[in-house]
Amino acid sequence: MKIGVIADDFTGASDIALTLAEGGMPVSLFARMPDKPADTDLGAGVVALKSRTAPVEEAVAQSLATCDWLLSQGAEQIVLKVCSTFDSTPAGNIGPVLDALADHIGAETCVVCPAFPENGRSVYQGHLFVGDRLLNESGMENHPLTPMTDADLRRVLAAQSTRQVAHVRAQVVSSGEEAVASGLTQSAHVIVDAIADADLRTIGRAARDIRLLCGGSGIALGLPENFGFQPQRPAWDSVGGPGAVISGSCSLATRGQVAAYRKVAPARKLEAEAVVRGDVSPTGLADWAMAQSSPPLIYSSADPDEVRAAQKTYGRENVAEAIETVFSNLAAELSARGLRRLVVAGGETSGAVVTGLGARELKIGPRVAPGVPLVRHGEMALALKSGNFGGEAFFSEALQLMESDG
Ligand SMILES: Nc1ncnc2c1ncn2[C@@H]1O[C@H](COP(=O)(O)OP(=O)(O)O)[C@@H](O)[C@H]1O
Ligand SMILES: O=C(O)[C@@H](O)C(=O)COP(=O)(O)O
Numbered sequence: 591m592k593i594g595v596i597a598d599d600f601t602g603a604s605d606i607a608l609t610l611a612e613g614g615m616p617v618s619l620f621a622r623m624p625d626k627p628a629d630t631d632l633g634a635g636v637v638a639l640k641s642r643t644a645p646v647e648e649a650v651a652q653s654l655a656t657c658d659w660l661l662s663q664g665a666e667q668i669v670l671k672v673c674s675t676f677d678s679t680p681a682g683n684i685g686p687v688l689d690a691l692a693d694h695i696g697a698e699t700c701v702v703c704p705a706f707p708e709n710g711r712s713v714y715q716g717h718l719f720v721g722d723r724l725l726n727e728s729g730m731e732n733h734p735l736t737p738m739t740d741a742d743l744r745r746v747l748a749a750q751s752t753r754q755v756a757h758v759r760a761q762v763v764s765s766g767e768e769a770v771a772s773g774l775t776q777s778a779h780v781i782v783d784a785i786a787d788a789d790l791r792t793i794g795r796a797a798r799d800i801r802l803l804c805g806g807s808g809i810a811l812g813l814p815e816n817f818g819f820q821p822q823r824p825a826w827d828s829v830g831g832p833g834a835v836i837s838g839s840c841s842l843a844t845r846g847q848v849a850a851y852r853k854v855a856p857a858r859k860l861e862a863e864a865v866v867r868g869d870v871s872p873t874g875l876a877d878w879a880m881a882q883s884s885p886p887l888i889y890s891s892a893d894p895d896e897v898r899a900a901q902k903t904y905g906r907e908n909v910a911e912a913i914e915t916v917f918s919n920l921a922a923e924l925s926a927r928g929l930r931r932l933v934v935a936g937g938e939t940s941g942a943v944v945t946g947l948g949a950r951e952l953k954i955g956p957r958v959a960p961g962v963p964l965v966r967h968g969e970m971a972l973a974l975k976s977g978n979f980g981g982e983a984f985f986s987e988a989l990q991l992m993e994s995d996g
Contacts, residue, residue, distance in 0.1 A: 591628055592817045593810070594660025595636040596653050596691075597671035598683065600944060601937040601962075601976040603638035604954070606671045606807040608963035610634040611824040611954040613814030619952040619965060621944050623656055628663045633819060635660060640941050641687070642677055643735045649683040650690045657691055667801055667813065668695060674706035674806030675725060676718055676743060677736040678750060685750025688779060688804055692753065697802035698777040702747065703793060705784035706806040708960040709979065712785040716757045717741045729842075743781045754778035763789045770796035779804075787811055807961060826955040826964060826996030829971035831930030833885030833992070835985045836917055838939030840891050841977035847935065848891045851985040856886040862900035865890065866912045875916075876923035885931065885989050888920065914938060918946035925970065933973045933988045940974035947972075956996050958988045 593610065597603030600621075607619045615633030628635050637656045641649035657668055670688060678684045692700050705713045710721040720728035724741035731739050740746050748755045758773035760783035770793055774780055784790050787808070794812015803809050814821075835855075837848055851857070858878065864870050879886050890913045892900075900909050921943040924932065934940045944952075947967060955964035958973050959980040965972045973988035981987075 591632045591635045591660065591663045591665050593634040593667050593669060593813055594657070594663065594665030595634065595669045595671050595810075596656045596660070597636055597638050598642040598649070599640060599673070599937045600638045600941040601974050602671050602673060603636050604963055604965055604974050605961040605976065606669070606810050607634075607636045607954045608824075608957055608961065609807040609810040610636070610814060611963065612821060612957070613810065614819035614822045615814045615817070617954050619954060621949045621952065623659060624950070633814065633817065635663060635665070636671070638941070641683060642673065644683065646682040646686050649687055653687045654690055654694055657694060661695070667803065669809060670802070670804040672704060672804060672806065674704050674709060674711040674808070675720060675728070675730050675738060676704045676746060677733065677738065678746070679736055680749045682750055684804065685747055688802075689751050689753055692802055695801055697800070699774050699800055700779045700802040700804060701774060701782055701793065701797050701800055701809070702743070702779050702804045703782045703784050703790070703809050704743070704806040705790060706808040706961065707784070707786050707790070711806060713743065713781065713783050714760055714785055715783065716744045716781050718743055747779055747781065751779060756780045758782040760785060760789070763792055767792050767796040774800060784808065823996070824954050824956050824963065826994070828995050829930055829969070829992045832880060832928060833931030833933075833989050834879050834924060834929060835885060835887040835933040835935070835989075836920065836939065836943060837887065837889035837891045837935035838913055838917055838942075839936030839975075839977035840894070840897050843978050843980060844935045844975075845891055845893065846982050847980060847984045848887065848889050850982045851887050854986065855884050856882045858886065858888050860888065860890040860913065860916065862890060862892070862896075862904070862909050862913065865916050866904045866909060870916050872916055872919035872923050875920050876927055879924060880927045880929070887985065891935070910938065914942035918942040921946035922948075930969060931971050931989055931992045933975070933985050935975045936977050944974070956991065958991055959984060964988070964992060
């Protein structure tokens with residue numbers, strides 16, 4: 591293995607695994623820390639953690655253990671995959687995890703760039719933009735767990751880190767890889783501007799000898815080439831058979847996808863109240879789903895008022911846990927009944943579903959949308975979608991692509 595990735599959530603892991611696979615690297619996505627050696631022909635190994643909002647000490651411990659395993663498999667470069675909106679709080683977890691990784695592997699310089707231009711995330715003058723809005727005016731300032739109220743990444747990271755934070759400007763990046771490389775000689779976490787994929791490729795080339803990087807999936811765009819890999823479309827063998835869609839994301843994009851899919855397929859909505867009370871049976875839901883003549887949708891996605899009301903009555907954690915448990919058990923029931931195609935919306939929801947399926951190692955297929963690949967778990971095809979990603983017809987597109995030959 592040449593590149594080892596520690597991803598702080600599940601959909602984020604599949605996002606960067608897609609970038610590396612499209613860069614021509616054989617990639618495996620590990621749903622948990624493997625307890626055995628990886629295939630020797632692997633170019634990159636991506637380990638999905640659930641550390642984005644975990645207590646700091648837990649996030650650091652999990653990340654260091656993962657780093658050790660990746661190094662033991664031969665990884666020459668370690669990437670900490672975080673959200674392209676830099677989701678974190680003043681307590682962490684990006685800064686503390688990055689500091690600990692840098693100390694652990696003796697990395698003086700760490701490149702930090704969450705830009706993902708294809709999905710509208712760019713870094714300019716050290717500030718993170720979502721489309722034409724600064725991060726703190728993009729809606730992320732209202733995120734329930736990691737509200738992002740400052741777009742200046744230098745300040746955000748400095749508040750979380752004990753290391754020096756430096757900056758390489760867009761003007762330097764556009765001068766080319768040698769100019770960038772000369773900015774990467776300081777002992778610091780270095781925020782690097784990037785507004786286009788070409789910038790990320792320049793940064794990737796400049797970071798050839800840097801052992802620790804941190805970013806969204808865009809940070810990996812230029813890395814496979816350093817190891818002699820050439821871009822290619824990931825292979826896919828068609829998967830037909832029964833399908834379903836599970837959606838636990840309440841993001842605006844997902845709610846649009848739910849509304850569009852409801853018009854063309856059978857759908858059942860799970861009310862948070864019924865789930866918390868234990869009135870929803872995964873077995874009954876699985877029986878209903880398998881009896882449909884086209885892939886049905888089962889969702890808890892709701893608008894912010896509905897979510898707030900349920901959280902107020904039952905507590906945020908209780909509602910989330912109850913819904914995730916139902917989806918996890920539902921996935922297991924569907925798999926036992928021979929489901930072959932499954933689309934999941936939401937990062938936490940995807941983590942719960944993959945746990946329910948007992949998946950350990952997933953192979954990466956072609957993209958359904960920027961940041962979302964098809965993935966293969968045994969005989970089953972999956973698409974694990976970050977809440978914010980994908981167009982309105984994403985669910986239908988994913989199910990169709992699964993049946994094609996890639
Ligand atoms: N109707 C609802 N009310 C309250 N919480 C919900 C509801 N539906 C889903 N949730 C919870 O909201 C969270 C959504 O997070 P996630 O799946 O990561 O989506 P996203 O990728 O959009 O952040 C999950 O923990 C899920 O269980
Ligand atoms: O980098 C990104 O934006 C995604 O890969 C990601 O991490 C999204 O997280 P969720 O929206 O919580 O799925």
